[in-house]
Amino acid sequence: MLKNLNETVEWLKARIPAETKIGIILGTGLGDLANNIKDKKEISYEEIPHFPVSTVEGHSGKLIVGTLGGKPILAMQGRFHYYEGYCMQDVTYPIRVMQFLGISHLFVSNAAGGMNRSLEVGDIMLIEDHINLFPEHPLRGRNLPEFGVRFPDMSEPYDKKLRKLAIEIAHKNNIKLQYGVYVGTQGPTFETPAEYTYFHIIGGDAVGMSTVPEVIVARHAGIKVLAFSIITDLGVTGRVETVSHEEVLKAAKIAQPKMAFIMEEVIKQL
Numbered sequence: 001m002l003k004n005l006n007e008t009v010e011w012l013k014a015r016i017p018a019e020t021k022i023g024i025i026l027g028t029g030l031g032d033l034a035n036n037i038k039d040k041k042e043i044s045y046e047e048i049p050h051f052p053v054s055t056v057e058g059h060s061g062k063l064i065v066g067t068l069g070g071k072p073i074l075a076m077q078g079r080f081h082y083y084e085g086y087c088m089q090d091v092t093y094p095i096r097v098m099q100f101l102g103i104s105h106l107f108v109s110n111a112a113g114g115m116n117r118s119l120e121v122g123d124i125m126l127i128e129d130h131i132n133l134f135p136e137h138p139l140r141g142r143n144l145p146e147f148g149v150r151f152p153d154m155s156e157p158y159d160k161k162l163r164k165l166a167i168e169i170a171h172k173n174n175i176k177l178q179y180g181v182y183v184g185t186q187g188p189t190f191e192t193p194a195e196y197t198y199f200h201i202i203g204g205d206a207v208g209m210s211t212v213p214e215v216i217v218a219r220h221a222g223i224k225v226l227a228f229s230i231i232t233d234l235g236v237t238g239r240v241e242t243v244s245h246e247e248v249l250k251a252a253k254i255a256q257p258k259m260a261f262i263m264e265e266v267i268k269q270l
């Protein structure tokens, strides 16, 4: 893995400005943020040595290099989901690449089902914490000291200062921002009514099929994280309706300009 990683990183170093410290993962239906990136250069995942290739609809699978909010950034349009069949090492491979490229801040977005009664479709939820319900841990196995410590601290998975900044920006610009705990599950089924209720009872406000593995690896790597869920459907007890991927994409599209604005402003003020 280390040999592959070094080859990926060496290949990318020749194509990415050395000052790039900000990484972004654009979630399902949230790729439009890429339109705000200036001086863009796109690198398709297929071109990158040892990089996994994404398959799901709504993910085009490319790295976008450029500037956002005046800062050099590296954005992933399309991520690798566990439900697609990738192992956890592949799901989190791009985060290791970011670590070795010297990325210090990671911005993550996803689409999620809202379980807290105060959430509505189209809301943006700032992720304050998460519950890892994936059946496999991304750090399982031998720990390489180059990656991080054996038993990483998880007391602040989502950076407090970044969250404060995001809240201030949303408030100043009259953008409704919700807060809550994200439950990460393997999918690919959406939840049954009883599962939504269960995830809410154990402390979750929204549920989705991504983010948690990437955030765990980012924290292992010492990368600071800020993450947002776009609430695309509701799993509120007694109000569960049918969910489709199309509806998720539609709701994500409506909310994404507001999330993109917050992200860009946070990056500007870093």
Ligand code: HPA
Residues within 6 Å of the ligand: 111, 112, 113, 114, 189, 190, 191, 207, 208, 209, 232, 233, 235, 243, 248
């Ligand atoms: N459950 C799981 N993942 C999701 C959902 C959901 O309701 N909505 C969008 N991604």
